[in-house]
Amino acid sequence: MDGSVKIHPSAFVSEKSHVGEGTCVWQNCNIMDGVKIGKNCKLGANVFIESGVVIGNQVKIKNNIAIYSGVICEDDVFLGTNCVFTNVVNPRSFINRKAEFKQTVVKKGATIGANATVICGHDIGRYALVGAGAVVTRDVPDYGLVLGNPARLKGYVCKCGTTLGAEGQALKCPVCGNQYKLGKDRIKVIKEA
Numbered sequence: 657m658d659g660s661v662k663i664h665p666s667a668f669v670s671e672k673s674h675v676g677e678g679t680c681v682w683q684n685c686n687i688m689d690g691v692k693i694g695k696n697c698k699l700g701a702n703v704f705i706e707s708g709v710v711i712g713n714q715v716k717i718k719n720n721i722a723i724y725s726g727v728i729c730e731d732d733v734f735l736g737t738n739c740v741f742t743n744v745v746n747p748r749s750f751i752n753r754k755a756e757f758k759q760t761v762v763k764k765g766a767t768i769g770a771n772a773t774v775i776c777g778h779d780i781g782r783y784a785l786v787g788a789g790a791v792v793t794r795d796v797p798d799y800g801l802v803l804g805n806p807a808r809l810k811g812y813v814c815k816c817g818t819t820l821g822a823e824g825q826a827l828k829c830p831v832c833g834n835q836y837k838l839g840k841d842r843i844k845v846i847k848e849a
Contacts, residue, residue, distance in 0.1 A: 667682065674692045675693045693711040701719045708725040715734075731765075761780070762774075790803055
């Protein structure tokens with residue numbers, strides 16, 4: 657591993673994993689064989705990452721999160737404390753279902769709030785925001801804001817995370833100046849400031 661990687665003495669990082677330069681792995685983390693973690697990531701305490709998981713660059717993974725095989729987090733993703741991922745729809749301890757693992761992709765810049773649950777096989781769109789405690793049971797669109805159990809689309813957010821207005825309007829983010837056009841269940845970036 658690169659000399660700029662910081663690993664707490666209580667953490668276990670498999671020699672068969674890859675951890676990118678500038679990444680920090682804090683106490684009691686477990687990084688299993690075949691995990692790929694990009695550059696400048698921050699892994700909080702008690703993070704478990706199972707074999708085959710791919711983590712992009714500049715990803716922040718807060719405390720007490722388990723990321724199971726089948727999950728891919730692209731660059732600039734934020735995972736809030738205690739959020740949960742699954743990888744099998746109908747698990748049983750006495751039946752091996754590793755061949756049934758479903759992939760979940762958390763796309764660039766997305767945020768998953770604290771204590772949210774993502775049921776496997778559903779993607780989180782670019783710059784989407786999953787509210788704290790939400791239970792994701794379907795795909796979340798790019799820039800989508802989902803809340804509740806089950807998570808429902810409540811609106812859209814800017815790349816910077818600011819909530820945007822109603823469908824059909826051309827919108828300018830009051831914080832960063834990005835401009836969007838909202839349509840039926842999708843958003844289009846008109847101009848980035």
